[in-house]
Amino acid sequence: MERNPYTLVFGREPLQVIPRxxxxxxxxxxxxxxxxxxxxxxxxxxxxxxxxxxxxxxxxxxxxxxxxxxxxxxxxxxxxxxxxxxxxxxxxxxxxxxxxxxxxxxxxxxxxxxxxxxxxxxxxxxxxxxxxxxxxxxxxxxxxxxxxxxxxxxxxxxxxxxxxxxxxxxxxxxxxxxxxxxxxxxxxxxxxxxxxxxxxMRPLNIGTIAGNYRKNLGLDGDEALRLAKMTKGYPFAFQVFGYFVWQSGSLGERAIDECKQYLDDYAYEKIWSELSEGDKAVASAIAQAPSSRVRDVREVAQMSTNQFNPYRDRLVKKGVVDGSTYGHVSFALPLFDRYVMEHS
Ligand SMILES: Nc1ncnc2c1ncn2[C@@H]1O[C@H](COP(=O)(O)OP(=O)(O)O)[C@@H](O)[C@H]1O
Ligand SMILES: [Mg+2]
The missing domain is CATH 3.40.50.300 (P-loop containing nucleotide triphosphate hydrolases)
Structure with missing residues (x-):
């Protein structure tokens, strides 16, 4: 069997690199x-x-x-x-x-x-x-x-x-x-x-990821782009998604489940454990809120703007939350909302 071009380990020089x-x-x-x-x-x-x-x-x-x-x-x-x-x-x-x-x-x-x-x-x-x-x-x-x-x-x-x-x-x-x-x-x-x-560290370029997936995974343009968007440009997810889709030969349910579990075990568990109780409360409000609008998230968290902002800023600086759209907050990490739901 051909060797999987993607890697699951935190190597220094992965075979597939999206240039920075x-x-x-x-x-x-x-x-x-x-x-x-x-x-x-x-x-x-x-x-x-x-x-x-x-x-x-x-x-x-x-x-x-x-x-x-x-x-x-x-x-x-x-x-x-x-x-x-x-x-x-x-x-x-x-x-x-x-x-x-x-x-x-x-x-x-x-x-x-x-x-x-x-x-x-x-x-x-x-x-x-x-x-x-x-x-x-x-x-x-x-x-x-x-x-x-x-x-x-x-x-x-x-x-x-x-x-x-x-x-x-x-x-x-x-x-x-x-x-x-x-x-x-x-x-x-x-x-x-x-x-x-x-x-x-900013997310990797989604278009470049899609091109990489199309070339290595034999996906058509739409599928490659869909998978690239699923990674949110998070480098570890780029490798993990690539690895399991290559392994299973298609972009199916099973491959996605394997990705989820791998992200949880090798990244999210550790990231979650390093958040403070306040950070976790805000993260779980982001996961539960009916929309990504700050107003909705604050309502779930039951926080005033002044209480909420320092947490949001910290989560953004840590790279867990994307605050780049004014008035909105969402997770910068793929499938992290599901992890948070399962752990809070
Ligand atoms: N520019 C990149 N292109 C493709 N994969 C990358 C890139 N940067 C990192 N990765 C992959 O993401 C994972 C985490 O990278 P690493 O540099 O170890 O992260 P960190 O040091 O921030 O924890 C590794 O599997 C690595 O191969
Ligand atoms: Mg490192």
């Missing part, structure tokens, strides 16, 4: 500008909205240029140390550091340098390493997937801020759930993050 060209270009062009207008971007969005895939696309793109060095760091570890270790483990860079007489022997990174005092502070070490990269026209991109306000992350961000202030060529691309990124931005010592540009 303008977002990739925005980050790449901003980082590559001389001088760069920004050295950090924050990617936020709900689980399954394609943050990791986008981050990977940008990294891969920059990695194809000689002058860029790309390092991914784990926000649960000592990030400064991991970064220094990673850089000095690359042969071509280790040579630069050695010729700049950067003595890292105290860190156990194994760089032999004679005739200079060993550096004992990791921030000093990174400062020297970046200065050496800069003098060779190189730039460093650090990526962090699923960032949260962990002690390691705060320590790293604070050091990053100082390196940027010294005009060193270090760039940061982070992904995270809206709440986690917001908490990090709210840290008093990390004000630069507050001003950092945020890329909120």
């Amino acid at each position: 060209a303008s977002m990739v270009t925005q980050v790449v062009e901003t980082f590559c500008a001389e001088p760069p207008s920004q050295q950090v971007f924050l990617i936020t969005g709900v689980r399954g909205s394609g943050k990791t895939v986008l981050m990977t696309e940008v990294s891969k793109h920059l990695d194809t240029y000689d002058e860029w060095v790309v390092v991914e760091l784990n926000p649960e570890r000592d990030m400064l140390r991991s970064l220094a270790a990673n850089l000095s483990s690359r042969n071509s860079l280790a040579k630069l550091f050695q010729s700049a007489k950067i003595n890292l022997s105290l860190f156990g990174f194994g760089l032999e340098v004679t005739g200079s005092v060993p550096i004992s502070d990791i921030e000093v070490a990174l400062d020297r390493m970046l200065a050496s990269l800069r003098s060779h026209g190189k730039k460093l991109l650090v990526t962090v997937d699923e960032a949260a306000s962990t002690p390691a992350m705060r320590e790293f961000a604070s050091a990053f801020q100082i390196l940027v202030r010294k005009d060193l060529p270090i760039f940061l691309l982070m992904t995270g759930l809206f709440d986690n990124i917001r908490k990090l931005q709210d840290e008093k010592t990390l004000t630069f993050l507050y001003r950092a540009p945020r890329l909120d």
